[in-house]
Amino acid sequence: MKKNNYHNSSVNIESGNKFQGDTAIGENAQIIKNTHIVDNSKNYEVDADDVTFLKKVSPYLINNYGKEKVGIIAAISLIASIITILSLVNPVISGEKAIPFLPTIPQDYNTLVIGIFFILILIGVTFLNAVYYHSSTKCKKCNQDFAYEPFGKVKVRDIDTVDGTRRTTTKTYKCKFCGDIDKRTTNTLIEKEN
Template identity: 30%
Template sequence: MDTETDTLTMTSEGDIYCFYLQSEAPYLIKRWGEKKIRLAGKVFGILALLLLIALIRFYFFRDHIVFPYNMTWLFVLITIGAIIFFFLLYDQLNSVADFYIKSRCKKCGKDFAYEEFRKPLTRKVSTPESFEITRTKYRKCRYCGDEDFDTHTHYIDCKGDKEKLTDETCKRCGNEHSIKEYRRPDVFEGADTAKTIRYYKCSDCGYQEITVEKVEFLGPM
């Protein structure tokens, strides 16, 4: 925490990304080419979207659609399975095409040359007005040894509301009711958890404190 600029910086290492068809990517690109791979991915993505729309329409008009005995659930399960299957194909084929482009060495020009040689680094920077995430991948050409850094930065809107009341005692000066939340917290909500980073400051001595609150959402019993 840089108290002069009121900026919190957090860094962490992630896992090296590997998709299911990565080992088959050179063969698929050689056999079909990038454009056909991307086109096939779009086709499967459109099929997944059309099936999803059909399933939604079936839900709203299910009282007017007659299926043979015990066939309704079979239709629903098959449709959901097909949606997942087509979406996975869409994702994997696009990953193959992207991998083909990004793994070409910038120095020697060979395809499928770059490999990650260390874990990617994630850098999160929080200021009172914004929250920035920068992810850096470290790659090296397996042919000529050229090193490349793939960096992407994006901003997310995660500012929440400050707590209305705080009554904590300052750990430095010992004054009661002096710790106040002085800036908006960073709130991150996932599928089953929510994390909130709050920023407090003593109104008497200026002592600063950061807390991380994590809440897990329980599923139905």
């Protein structure tokens, strides 16, 4: 890093760096317009998530049974699926069960138990996603249910760091009733493999 002659702060200048916006340079600074900063980020657009299934199922479930009941069914299904799979893998060791309060299911029923497990998981995840979809699509302005719909492309920005790739995803939603725009940004770190 190189210290400048005007302040104690320093600026790290590497190849490829450019400055953007109004920039002042020198003792008798002049404003430089329309310059750019390049930070070696990758900016691209991807298609919005396909929510066709949730768009049909969520209103049906929420309108007919209510958000609370759908959430309770989701929780019960997920807990029951965990109990089901643990019962399947609860072998008798030295005459004692690994998990004493769960039944041990005979091997003849393994296929049936695995089928029940997958059905319970499917119900739990679907109902949980229906509740989440209802909450995330309620308009903040007009308060209508199932109002926000994906609008435009999803913008993604990846910046390589020492720890991995820092990904910023910006999704835009538009209310189909009042036209309110809602931008949602998420940040994730994709860690480097050792």
